Amino acid sequence: MHRLLAILFLGAAAAQQFSCPPDDGFYRDPNQCDKYYDCYRGTMTEKLCPDGLVFDDAQGPRVEQCNYPFIVSCPDNSILQAAQPVGIECPRMNGYFEHEDPTNCVDYYECTGGVPVTRTCAAGLVFDEFTGTCQWEHTGIRSGCIAKVIVLADGFSCPNITQIHTNGQELDHSRHVKPDDCRFFYVCEDGKFPREVGCPIGTVFNADTLNCDSPDNVPECANYYPSDPQEGRVVLGL
Structure with missing residues (x-):
């Protein structure tokens, strides 16, 4: 007071x-x-x-x-009107603000007239409230960040592993078996962002080579296709 x-x-x-x-x-x-x-x-x-x-x-x-304050240069000793916060998302009626969880550095709020909209930085970036933009994570501009785990509807999330291809190269986007369907598998973009993709019809995913292959080379999937390969199958592009 x-x-x-x-x-x-x-x-x-x-x-x-x-x-x-x-x-x-x-x-x-x-x-x-x-x-x-x-x-x-x-x-x-x-x-x-x-x-x-x-x-x-x-x-x-x-x-x-x-x-916005990050666009306009104000003197260090300048004062501001009393804040009019709205919920935990908007410390002030207008602006860009960090997520209330200090370990969540990728999500932030855009507040307009006290109405928040959740935004998310692209892969490899974290939100910087000082500039109102997303900055490269490796600059260390935020500390205490914990990677946000993305879970697909079927419960799959990207494991924290290093995957080596048969050519000896480390994969930037790891690949993982979908347990209940031989043709489909998961790709973890940048090791964090999962999506489901499917091999061309007539092939299945080979967990040993990490490529699409003939069912003859994947014993557990040898009988995956019926006599008509097109029967009951839907193609998903890689």
């Missing part, structure tokens, strides 16, 4: 100290980044940006606009 009163007092004092320049326009308060003044013919109107945004004067006094 005392802190809020102090902020209000400082805001009132700043308004008293500010005086409009000779030219009409919109001018940021020198002490509070989300406050600005509309100066028109000698009359000053004090205004506030929506909670979470700050006044952007980059285009000059003729333009009235508010923007």
Whole structure:
């Protein structure tokens, strides 16, 4: 309560100290980044940006606009209006915010008017609240992150293993048997993101070679196809 009163007092004092320049326009308060003044013919109107945004004067006094704090440069000692949080997702009404779980570095919230939308960084990236963007994980910009495990509808998730192909090369996208269907298998993109794919009709997945192969070379799948290979089968592209 005392802190809020102090902020209000400082805001009132700043308004008293500010005086409009000779030219009409919109001018940021020198002490509070989300406050600005509309100066028109000698009359000053004090205004506030929506909670979470700050006044952007980059285009000059003729333009009235508010923007995200990571776009606008504010003095280190600048104050802001009291936050108007909405749930755990939006510490302020507008902005981009980290997930409440500090180990979840890939998901974040885009809040607009207090309404959150969950966003997810692409593979290899983590969210950086300071810049409002996803940054490369290997830069170490976030600490304590735990990889998000993605589970398919049938319960499969990518195992944390290194897989070597028959040519001796380590696979970037590991491949895994689908237990209940010889033709289908899982591909783990970047070792983290699983998807199900299928071998061309007439072939099955060979767990030893990690390739599609003739059923004759995979004993447990020798009788996978009926006499008509097309019967009851649906092709999925690789």
